[in-house]
Amino acid sequence: MIRIGHNPNTNMLPMFHFLPKEHPLLTSVTAEPTGHNAMLAKGQIDMAPISAFSYGEHWQDYFILPNLSVSTKGRVGSILLFSKVPLENLDGLTVALTDMSATSVNLTKILLHRFYGVFPKYVTLPSNLSDMFLQADAALLIADSAIRSAQAKPDCLIYDLGAEWLKQTGHSMTYAVWAFPKKLLTQQAEEIKNVYHLLLEAKSKALKQMEDIVQACQVMLGGSIDFWKDYFTQFHYDLDPALLSGLHKYLDLCYEEKLLPSRPIIERWPEE
Ligand SMILES: C=C(O[C@@H]1C=C(C(=O)O)C=C[C@H]1O)C(=O)O
Incomplete structure (x- = not known):
């Protein structure tokens, strides 16, 4: 069983709308990003869409799941x-x-x-x-x-x-990455891989059915359908090489501005 962090905000709906909250493979804990950052660091959850900065604080201990992030190239809206x-x-x-x-x-x-x-x-x-x-x-x-x-x-x-x-x-910006502690791999590698595949499936279904996501947002916060359609045109939920270089840039500048104690080296698992 993998305990994942569930972020209830509209920007995360493309990840969570079609992901079962309870499932034989996973259970979820709802919190805002700083809540998940702390819970993952304390071992109270196993995997979460944490702040990219929090990954930068714990990069020696965490792996990032490939192809997943919350990023924009330019304006974000939120x-x-x-x-x-x-x-x-x-x-x-x-x-x-x-x-x-x-x-x-x-x-x-x-x-x-x-x-x-x-x-x-x-x-x-x-x-x-x-x-x-x-x-x-x-x-x-x-x-x-x-x-x-x-x-x-x-x-x-x-x-x-x-x-x-x-x-x-000149870079894209990555706000969140999906991370888990490296030490879980000794016991739970198979489970992590299976949950990773559930996440990929939930995302891919949502990106094909954005009308459902847009409607859910309208129910949650009001606003027009056009507003929500436009909001989601900005977002990328994958982590391709261009997005990764934006993430590198952000973490490097955090280090250079002395906001992080070390310069993170990004490690993904499983290898693509
Ligand atoms: C785009 C957003 O990204 C969020 C911003 C985060 C942060 O600033 O730490 C963490 C998770 C992201 O989901 C948003 O909340 O609007």
């Missing part, structure tokens, strides 16, 4: 920095960071420090834009809370960090 002032004016001001994210939190720091040359103060807060704005001049939200907050058309600037990353580096 990794949004809401700001009262232009980004270049954030030096010395306060930026509130959602407590749900590890990748986007560090993406924000890379973009602000390295590319905009500004060094704000940071506070980590629950994902509520009006509360964040009480304490901060800008606020990072991800996933459905970012979409909901943007739908409410707040009176501020909104920066899409997938678009900013592409503009600054």
Whole structure:
């Protein structure tokens, strides 16, 4: 039995909509990305779509599952920095960071420090834009809370960090990878492989039936069918060589900006 992390946000529906929540091979635990990052590190789950940054913290201990990720080439629509002032004016001001994210939190720091040359103060807060704005001049939200907050058309600037990353580096951005601890291979290699195949099947079914996914999103968050169709045109759920080089770039810059203690070497299992 493999215990997997289930992420309930719309960006993950193409992975989870057709994946059984309970199955003879797997059981699942629902949480936001930071919850899964911590649970995987503590051995409370066996496999999850964790933050790419969390993979960077544990790369010596984890393998990545090939052909799976949550990535975009450019705009993402749900990794949004809401700001009262232009980004270049954030030096010395306060930026509130959602407590749900590890990748986007560090993406924000890379973009602000390295590319905009500004060094704000940071506070980590629950994902509520009006509360964040009480304490901060800008606020990072991800996933459905970012979409909901943007739908409410707040009176501020909104920066899409997938678009900013592409503009600054020319690379795609990978937000999540599916990872599991290497040590599970001694006992559970066959089970991991079988669950990996269930994941590939669930994804491939969803990508062929995006109308179902779009409809499910509309039920969850409202918005028009066209909005959701457009949202999903940005996403890639595989991890081809071009996406991998974006992931490398992100992890390298995390290391160079001293956000990670070592420079990760990406290892995938099973070998393709
Ligand atoms: C695209 C998204 O990617 C998510 C962002 C994550 C992070 O910032 O750590 C983790 C998992 C991804 O599913 C999103 O939530 O909107």
